[in-house]
Amino acid sequence: MATKKLGFIVKSLPYKTEASRLAMTHAIASQTVEIYLEDGDNVEPVVCFIGDGVLNCLRQQQAMKHYGVTSLEQHIKNGLLLDMKIMICKEDIERLGLKEDALILDAEDIGGETKAEIVPYSEIQGVMESVDHLLFC
Amino acid sequence: MGKLTIGCFASLVGSLSLDFAVKLAEAAVKKGHDVDFWVSGNATMLSKKGQKAFKDYSHLAKTLQELFATGKFQATACEACAEARGYHKEDTMEGWKRHSMDWYLASCFKADRVLHIGGD
Numbered sequence: 001m002a003t004k005k006l007g008f009i010v011k012s013l014p015y016k017t018e019a020s021r022l023a024m025t026h027a028i029a030s031q032t033v034e035i036y037l038e039d040g041d042n043v044e045p046v047v048c049f050i051g052d053g054v055l056n057c058l059r060q061q062q063a064m065k066h067y068g069v070t071s072l073e074q075h076i077k078n079g080l081l082l083d084m085k086i087m088i089c090k091e092d093i094e095r096l097g098l099k100e101d102a103l104i105l106d107a108e109d110i111g112g113e114t115k116a117e118i119v120p121y122s123e124i125q126g127v128m129e130s131v132d133h134l135l136f137c
Numbered sequence: 138m139g140k141l142t143i144g145c146f147a148s149l150v151g152s153l154s155l156d157f158a159v160k161l162a163e164a165a166v167k168k169g170h171d172v173d174f175w176v177s178g179n180a181t182m183l184s185k186k187g188q189k190a191f192k193d194y195s196h197l198a199k200t201l202q203e204l205f206a207t208g209k210f211q212a213t214a215c216e217a218c219a220e221a222r223g224y225h226k227e228d229t230m231e232g233w234k235r236h237s238m239d240w241y242l243a244s245c246f247k248a249d250r251v252l253h254i255g256g257d
Contacts, residue, residue: 004246012256018178019255022146022218026177029238036243043242133245135144137255 001040006030007131008045009124010053014072015063020056023047023137024075031082046131047079048124050089053137054096057088057103057116076116077107086116087124138169142248144241146255148179150194154254155180159197159204161252166209173244177215181222184214186230198230205232213240 008027012019027045034042049057056072063071079086088103106115128134143162147154155176162172176183183197190196204210216235219225229235245251 006242006245017146017256019146022178023255026238026241030242031239032237033239033242033246036240037246041246043246045242133248133251133253135245135251135253135255137146137253 003042003044004133005131006043006045007127007134008047009128009134009136010047010049010056011051012056012137013052014056014058014061015067019137020053020072021075023135024072024079026135027084028075028079028082030084044085046085046087046127048087048089048127049092050121050124051092052096054088054092054098054103058098059102059104073104076104077110077112080104080107080114080116081110081112083112083114085114087127088116088118089124090118090120092121093118138171139249140171140173140247141165142173142175142241142244142251144175144177144245144251144253145180146176146178149182149188149197151179153195154256155183156195156197158252158254159183159200162210163200163204166204166207170209172204172210173248174210174212175215175241175244176212177218177238177241179222181214181219181224184212184219184229184233184235185224186228188230201230201232213244215241 061071061073145158213234
C-alpha cells in the first residue's frame with residue numbers, strides 16, 4: 001500500500017497552449033487512477049502555478065463565451081472541489097500586479113471546501129523536493 | 138534495470154520535443170530499461186498511422202515500430218485528445234494503446250523515473 005505524490009508545476013499561459021489545461025485534466029484524472037493500481041495504492045496530485053502560469057488562476061474567465069470551451073477557472077474549481085492541493089506563487093502574482101481578490105482561491109460556489117493557497121516560492125520549492133515525480137506543464 | 142515513464146504534450150511537427158522524447162525512450166530501451174510512453178494533447182499526432190516520411194519533417198514511425206518489437210516499450214495515446222483531433226481507433230498505428238489520462242498517472246506510480254515534457 002502506497003500513495004505517491006505527483007507535482008504538476010504549471011508555468012504555461014492559459015489558452016495560448018493546451019499545457020495548463022492538460023495539467024489540470026491529468027491531475028483530476030487521479031480520481032480514477034485506482035482502477036489501474038493494486039488495492040490500497042494511489043496517487044496524490046499537487047498543482048503549483050508559477051511564473052506566467054499564475055494567470056491561469058484569474059477569476060471570471062470567459063472561455064466558453066469567447067472560445068466555446070471550458071475555462072481554466074472551471075478546471076481549477078473542480079480540482080478544489082475534489083480537495084486537490086493547489087498552490088499559487090506569491091512572488092509571481094506580485095510581479096504581475098495581481099491582487100488576491102482577482103484570483104480563484106475557492107470553489108464555494110460549487111460546494112467546494114478546499115481553498116487554493118498563495119505561498120512564497122520557497123514553499124513550492126519544498127513541494128518540488130518532496131513529491132515522488134515532477135511534471136512540468 | 139528500471140522503468141521509465143515518459144509523457145509528452147508536444148506535437149510531432151512544429152517542435153522537436155517529441156523527437157527528443159522518442160529518442161530518449163530508444164536510448165533507455167537499448168540500455169535494458171522498460172519504457173512507458175504517454176502522449177496527450179497535440180502529441181497524440183504521433184499515434185496516427187499512415188505517416189509519410191519527408192526530410193523536412195520529423196518521422197518517428199519506424200523508430201516506434203522497432204521499439205514496439207523489443208517488448209520493452211509500450212506507448213499509449215490519450216483517447217479523448219486523439220478523438221478531439223479526429224484520430225479514431227481505426228486511424229491508430231499498430232502497437233499503440235488508447236486510454237484515459239488515469240493510465241498515465243498509474244504508469245507514473247509504477248515508474249522509477251518520470252520525464253514529462255509539457256508545452257508545445
